[in-house]
Amino acid sequence: MGAFHAYDIRGIYNEDFDKEIAYKVGYFIPRLLNTDKVLVGRDCRLSSDEIHDYLIEGLTDAGADVYDLGLSTTPMVYFATATYGFKASVQITASHNSKQYNGMKVSRENALPVGYDNGLSQIKDWIDTNEPMPKSDKKGEVYQKEIKQEYVDFLLKYKGDYSNLNISFDLSNGMASLFARQLFGDKPHYIYDTMDGSFPNHEPNPLVQKNVQALKELVQKNKSDIGVIYDGDADRVMFVDENSRFISPDLIIALLAHYFVDERHLSGLVLQDIRSSKAVPEYLSKMNCKVETWKVGRANAAIKLREIDGVWGGELAGHYYFRDFFYSDSGLLASILVLRVVSNLKAQGISLSQAMSEIEKYQNSGEINFRVEDKQGAMEAIKAHFLSKEEPTSIMDFDGYRVEFEQWWFNIRPSNTEPYLRFICEASSKDLLENKINETKEILFSQFNASM
Numbered sequence: 351m352g353a354f355h356a357y358d359i360r361g362i363y364n365e366d367f368d369k370e371i372a373y374k375v376g377y378f379i380p381r382l383l384n385t386d387k388v389l390v391g392r393d394c395r396l397s398s399d400e401i402h403d404y405l406i407e408g409l410t411d412a413g414a415d416v417y418d419l420g421l422s423t424t425p426m427v428y429f430a431t432a433t434y435g436f437k438a439s440v441q442i443t444a445s446h447n448s449k450q451y452n453g454m455k456v457s458r459e460n461a462l463p464v465g466y467d468n469g470l471s472q473i474k475d476w477i478d479t480n481e482p483m484p485k486s487d488k489k490g491e492v493y494q495k496e497i498k499q500e501y502v503d504f505l506l507k508y509k510g511d512y513s514n515l516n517i518s519f520d521l522s523n524g525m526a527s528l529f530a531r532q533l534f535g536d537k538p539h540y541i542y543d544t545m546d547g548s549f550p551n552h553e554p555n556p557l558v559q560k561n562v563q564a565l566k567e568l569v570q571k572n573k574s575d576i577g578v579i580y581d582g583d584a585d586r587v588m589f590v591d592e593n594s595r596f597i598s599p600d601l602i603i604a605l606l607a608h609y610f611v612d613e614r615h616l617s618g619l620v621l622q623d624i625r626s627s628k629a630v631p632e633y634l635s636k637m638n639c640k641v642e643t644w645k646v647g648r649a650n651a652a653i654k655l656r657e658i659d660g661v662w663g664g665e666l667a668g669h670y671y672f673r674d675f676f677y678s679d680s681g682l683l684a685s686i687l688v689l690r691v692v693s694n695l696k697a698q699g700i701s702l703s704q705a706m707s708e709i710e711k712y713q714n715s716g717e718i719n720f721r722v723e724d725k726q727g728a729m730e731a732i733k734a735h736f737l738s739k740e741e742p743t744s745i746m747d748f749d750g751y752r753v754e755f756e757q758w759w760f761n762i763r764p765s766n767t768e769p770y771l772r773f774i775c776e777a778s779s780k781d782l783l784e785n786k787i788n789e790t791k792e793i794l795f796s797q798f799n800a801s802m
Contacts, residue, residue: 352366353366353367353453354470354471354473354474356465356467356647356649357455357465357466357647358445358456358465359375359454359456359470360447360454361451361452361453362450363397363401363450363451364397367453369401369403369404371477372401372404372408374408374473374477374483375408375454376388376404376406376407376411378412378472379408379409379438379473380409380412380414380438382469382473383438383464385414385436385437386413387414387415387437388409388417388436388438389427389430389434389438389440390402390405390417390418390419390440390442391418391420391421391424391426391440392419392420392442393423393442393443393444393525394524394545395451395452395547396547397452397547405440405442405454409490410489410492411483411486411490412483412486413488413489413490414490415491415492416490416491417493417495418493418495421528421545422441422525422528423525423528423583423584424525424583424584425585425675425678425679425681425683426497426501427441427455427457428457428461428676428678428680429461429497430495430497430501431459431460431461432461432676432678436459437458438456438458439457439461440456441457442454443455443525443582443583444582445581445582445583445585446555446557446583447582448549448553448555449547449548456469460676461677462653462656463648463649464649465647465649466649502532505682505683508674508683508686508687508690509533509686509690510694511693512534512693514693515575515692516573516575517537517575518540518541518568518569518577518578519534519538519539519540519543519565519577520540520542520562520565520577520579520580521542521543521580522549522579523543523544523545523546523547523550524581524582524583524584525545525580525582526681527545531543533686539568541565541568542564551564552564556581556586557588561579562590562596565577565578565590566594566596567594569594573592575696576589576590576688576689576692576702577594578685580681580685584681585648585669585679585680585681586667586669587681589688589702591703592702592703595703597706598710598716599668600622600625600666601627601709601710602684602688603622603630603634603663603670604629604630604633604709605688605691605706605709606662608691610662611637613690613694616661617637618639618640618659619639619641619659619661620640620641620660620661620662621641621642621644621651621671622641622642622664623643623646623647623651623664624644624645624646624746624748624750624761625752626643626664626665626666627710627714627776628711628754628759629710629711633709642654642660642663643746643752644749646666646749646763648669651669655671659673660677666717666774668681670683670684692705712777712778713777713778713783714776715776715787716774717772717773718772718775718802719770719771719772719773720771721769721770721801722799725764728793728794728797728800729763731797732762732773732794733751733753735793736755740756743755749761750763750772751763758777758782759776760776760790761773762790773790775787
């Protein structure tokens with residue numbers, strides 16, 4: 351069962367998990383989260399209907415009532431979980447993965463994530479050890495729960511006047527298609543705006559640049575002020591500027607201050623992940639915001655933002671979290687706020703690229719993946735090498751290492767699921783950046799048999 355991961359259950363359907371596993375996950379969730387009512391949503395993947403049916407069969411055989419949202423974005427499931435006080439919910443999705451994948455994102459009360467360390471490992475253990483699964487004396491009921499309009503109404507509270515903007519959207523044939531036209535109207539330019547779980551145009555992962563190419567061309571063709579692209583389940587969003595240049599998602603954390611600070615006068619704690627640019631806290635400090643750095647992934651970020659009562663936060667992967675949204679992430683809400691900022695900037699004669707040039711001050715490698723068997727040994731070697739050459743200004747030792755120096759920094763962290771090390775580096779100049787990347791490659795290739 352290779353589908354149980356740090357943040358969710360996910361894998362190639364009928365290889366890493368199947369309908370029988372979906373049934374068992376459903377059966378054990380009520381026991382794990384001590385509830386007899388479970389909320390369920392699903393994305394449009396071709397296997398989602400079958401997983402949905404077997405998951406619900408397991409839930410109801412365990413005696414739990416199911417409240418079925420039908421087709422949903424993942425953030426809509428978070429919204430319904432928190433709004434209606436459910437102690438358990440499941441969204442059937444594989445997020446940004448390609449069509450052969452599927453999975454389940456499990457949440458508990460207040461839409462807090464259930465990851466491997468706080469529940470999924472227990473379900474896996476019950477399944478692995480063939481824990482008895484007697485059917486409940488009273489089979490649970492299934493109720494259809496329709497909240498789409500309520501969710502749209504919630505999002506519209508944050509929408510600005512975008513009438514001065516020329517916007518291009520790529521909905522990736524994913525779940526953003528459920529709501530985009532209701533939220534943004536018919537004036538913007540849309541591509542791939544019908545739900546299709548075979549993802550016929552590109553994989554629903556906007557971090558991979560070939561998947562953003564069609565949006566870049568659309569922005570250029572229509573002379574748009576901004577391009578917006580969502581992943582498959584609409585919990586992530588990314589942007590390109592009016593020059594069709596992709597904007598590194600971590601920098602959007604800083605841009606969002608123009609809504610929270612300038613419009614709402616909310617300064618306070620902001621969350622970033624350990625891979626985020628040094629430019630983010632530097633920019634936000636000028637706006638009286640203090641940035642907290644934490645581990646990668648919703649299972650960490652949503653809990654941390656609640657713990658520090660942060661106003662908002664974000665990740666390099668394009669997740670953005672909001673106190674206003676139960677400390678959870680929403681691609682649609684993030685895009686609504688970013689468009690509001692861009693509209694206000696345009697009214698002042700400032701383009702998106704000009705605004706981003708005020709934030710982006712460093713040369714960044716982006717995340718580089720190295721295939722390494724001895725991940726811990728390689729991490730220690732990289733850290734020791736650079737510390738032997740230069741005095742650090744900061745060392746963070748969670749989620750791998752982030753080591754900062756006067757003119758540059760790096761983060762090296764292990765993949766949770768694969769024999770990969772993920773390396774990211776940022777420097778004050780392109781030459782310095784290339785030197786540090788080459789030093790890292792030399793150590794990994796010569797001492798650890800790494801490949802890329």
